[in-house]
Amino acid sequence: MAANRRIRNLFLAPAIIYLLFMSIYPLIYSLYLSTTRKNLSRPYQKGFIGFDNYSNLITNDLFRTAIENTIVLAVASILIELIIAFFIARLFVAISDVPGSSIIRTVFILPMMLTPVVSGLLWSYILSPSLGIANHILRELGQAPYPWLASSDTALKSVIMINVWQWSPFLMLLMLAGLMSIPREQYEAAAMDGANILQVVRHIEMPFLRNVVLIGIIFRVIDNFRLFDIIYVTTRGGPGSATEVVTMYAYREMFGFFNVGYGSAAAVLILIMANIVTLVLNRFIRGEEGNVR
Amino acid sequence: MLKRLISLTVVLSCILLPLSLAQAQDGVDWDAELGDWSGNTLKILMVGDPWVTAFDDINPLFEELTGANIVLDAYGYDQTHEKEVLVGTSQSSDYDVIVFDAPWVGEFAEGGFVEDLTPYLDATDPAIIAWDDFMPSFIDVVTWKEQITGVPFGPYILLSHYRTDLYEEAGLEPAETIPDFVANAQALTKDGMYGAALNYQRGSPIGQAWFEYIYAFGGKPFESTYPGSPDPYADMTPLLDSPESIAVVQFFKDMLDYVPIGAENVAWDERATLFATGQVAAVNAWTVRTPGFANPEQSIVVDKFATAMFPHAEGAEPSPPLGGWAMGINKFSEQKDMAWDYIKWFTSQDTLKQFVLAGGPPARMSHMEDPDILAAQHWIPTVAESVPYTYADCRPRIPESSEIITTIGNYVSQAVVGEMSVEDAMKAADEDIATLLKNAGYVVNQ
Missing domain, CATH: 3.40.190.10 (Periplasmic binding protein-like II)
Structure with a gap:
């Protein structure tokens, strides 16, 4: 018995050591740093300051704007992605027997395979006021060109559009898998009962998709809290603070100013916020699972 | 053989x-x-x-x-x-x-x-x-x-680059002073041409631009930082809400009427490209860009531009940024x-x-x-x-420089796009920079 326990511990040890060094230690060190004034390029600036970094962050207007923008970005992106993904997934189910549909499906998921930096650069060119195709089309239509990424009215909307373009395929794939797993008999029974399309969606497809979609939403919430590359490439958080998000804020403090203490506090707050949202969604999923049982 | x-x-x-x-x-x-x-x-x-x-x-x-x-x-x-x-x-x-x-x-x-x-x-x-x-x-x-x-x-060194053909046609002289620069830009903004290009991108591009112009407007960023100062970092009380500083930011705002669409995202590369591709009549740009303007592979204004000293405030000494x-x-x-x-x-x-x-x-x-x-x-x-x-400390050379420049740039950008009034933005910038410098141990009398 004791020998079995030893062997079991031996097998668990690598995973525990890995977690300790790669996850637990950085987290604890980050928590410690967040209570200091440490700055990498100013070694003389250090010392324990308790929760000052956190109180400074919470009272900082720019950080609050960054949180608001992150929430708007996440909610708007995910909602639009869900709608687009659902309709496209249904379309792919409908044309699944048509020859060549797998090629169209592959083309649709291509944006997801690009790195965010590349998609950011691509859209910077497309939306460029002087060189971009978007404004070229506007000019051809007799309209004045528009500074999509340079106007505080449209910069965040443009970033949301790029985000949606890149990540709708992810939710679409999840939904496609969910829709494909619905037994055909259910559709046939619904048709015999005279159900219309909305009733089919509501009473057959939605229950099947619910858990898959919720897991997809959790992934997308985490992704949106981490979204950085697209904004770094297209707007750098500007103009003004129009596209400032929490990752951009933390990045600038950490790697622009090397305020690792203050930057760590921002990172810890981001972690807490992402965890709260994930926990709420997880609870929701578990609740739904309980209801199903 | x-x-x-x-x-x-x-x-x-x-x-x-x-x-x-x-x-x-x-x-x-x-x-x-x-x-x-x-x-x-x-x-x-x-x-x-x-x-x-x-x-x-x-x-x-x-x-x-x-x-x-x-x-x-x-x-x-x-x-x-x-x-x-x-x-x-x-x-x-x-x-x-x-x-x-x-x-x-x-x-x-x-x-x-x-x-x-x-x-x-x-x-x-x-x-x-x-x-x-x-x-x-x-x-x-x-x-x-x-x-x-x-x-x-x-x-x-920041030089004024201007289109000789357009200036000649309009009967204009290269700007010696800031008001001349604005007047020239205004006169030449017509028929798809814009008067000038400036750095407006948030962060260090527009923050550095503020430092490029503050001396030209007769101001100074900190109490002891000015050409000829015996110790530029002796008194680091920020003067970011001074009338001269407000005038610089207001100038950036006013110039939005004479710069191409999308200017709010323009940094060093784009500023130079706008001039090299013939979209603007003048640009105040660093000398590193000038050979590109004269290179036919990169520019369509090769034989159509000349240079002049960086403009300055009326009655003030020239202060070309270095x-x-x-x-x-x-x-x-x-x-x-x-x-x-x-x-x-x-x-x-x-x-x-x-x-x-x-x-x-x-x-x-x-x-x-x-x-x-x-x-x-x-x-x-x-x-x-x-x-x-030229003045060695026209942008501060202290360890906190990058943070100072970027922080100022973020506030100037907010003022330029109208998120804050010019006065409020520069007051907030002044307070932030004063706190930063005080924490770093500089003399700040505020």
Whole structure:
């Protein structure tokens, strides 16, 4: 018995050591740093300051704007992605027997395979006021060109559009898998009962998709809290603070100013916020699972 | 037989001519002056400014002279700063030569990221270094508390570039003062042409632009920071909400009417591209961009532009902004002697002349009178005219510089796009910078 326990511990040890060094230690060190004034390029600036970094962050207007923008970005992106993904997934189910549909499906998921930096650069060119195709089309239509990424009215909307373009395929794939797993008999029974399309969606497809979609939403919430590359490439958080998000804020403090203490506090707050949202969604999923049982 | 002899002669010439040219530079015996670095790799970290391609042409000469292999890594402006600080703080020996911008001097010296070059300079033949031949204000830039942090090779001065054809047609003179600059821009904004291009992008681009103009408006960023100040960092009380500072930000806002659509996202590259592609009638840009305007492969205004000194406030002295790059040795390099060999060779009079002719900005006063350079680059007299008015601390060189510049830039950007009033934005910037400087131990009387 004791020998079995030893062997079991031996097998668990690598995973525990890995977690300790790669996850637990950085987290604890980050928590410690967040209570200091440490700055990498100013070694003389250090010392324990308790929760000052956190109180400074919470009272900082720019950080609050960054949180608001992150929430708007996440909610708007995910909602639009869900709608687009659902309709496209249904379309792919409908044309699944048509020859060549797998090629169209592959083309649709291509944006997801690009790195965010590349998609950011691509859209910077497309939306460029002087060189971009978007404004070229506007000019051809007799309209004045528009500074999509340079106007505080449209910069965040443009970033949301790029985000949606890149990540709708992810939710679409999840939904496609969910829709494909619905037994055909259910559709046939619904048709015999005279159900219309909305009733089919509501009473057959939605229950099947619910858990898959919720897991997809959790992934997308985490992704949106981490979204950085697209904004770094297209707007750098500007103009003004129009596209400032929490990752951009933390990045600038950490790697622009090397305020690792203050930057760590921002990172810890981001972690807490992402965890709260994930926990709420997880609870929701578990609740739904309980209801199903 | 004759054919073989001719072939042999041609081959030998191809091999020996570059070698003899390299050895004959400056009349310096480089074979004796430089070490044999065969089998060693020299790694240089620098910004990807337009002159990077000149290094590709010039570095093979050093490789030929010493046997060393040179690897050059170039990044964007902010990324270069990040990478260099990380190299310094991690005490990495990955790079031997560090190329750094004027505002980073204090940070790199205080952080101990670069070697003090004083002993290297002392041990080198003064005729090779010709230290006094460098631009005097840039010697001030690389000097930090008795330390020589680097050797100048690419000082930039902000010049006014204007379209001669458009100015002539409109009967305008290049702007001497800021009101002239605005009036010219207004007059030339018509029929798809815009009067000027400015840096508006959030963060360091517009933050640096604020520093470019604050002296021209007769203001100063901090109480003790002004041309001729005995100690620019003695009293660091920020004056960001002064009438002059407010006027600078208001000027940026007003100029939005005379700059192309999408200006709020314009930084250094875009500012220059707008002029080179003929979309704007004038641009105040660093001298590093000027060779590109004169290059037919990059510009459509090659024969249609001239330069003038940076405009200034009415009744005030000119104050052309000074910036640019110096070469230092990474404190943690394991090949410091080879790095110094490279720096002294690259910044020697003849190599640097080749660099200027290949598109680099002039760092040596003698090059501003060199007939070859004057014949090739018509803007050099404007550079020479600007030099006496340049000020080493026009952007602060203290370790907090990057944070100061970016923070100011974020507030100016918020004011320009209308998120905050100009007064509120600059008051908030003033408070933030005062707190930052107080925490860092500077004298701030607020």
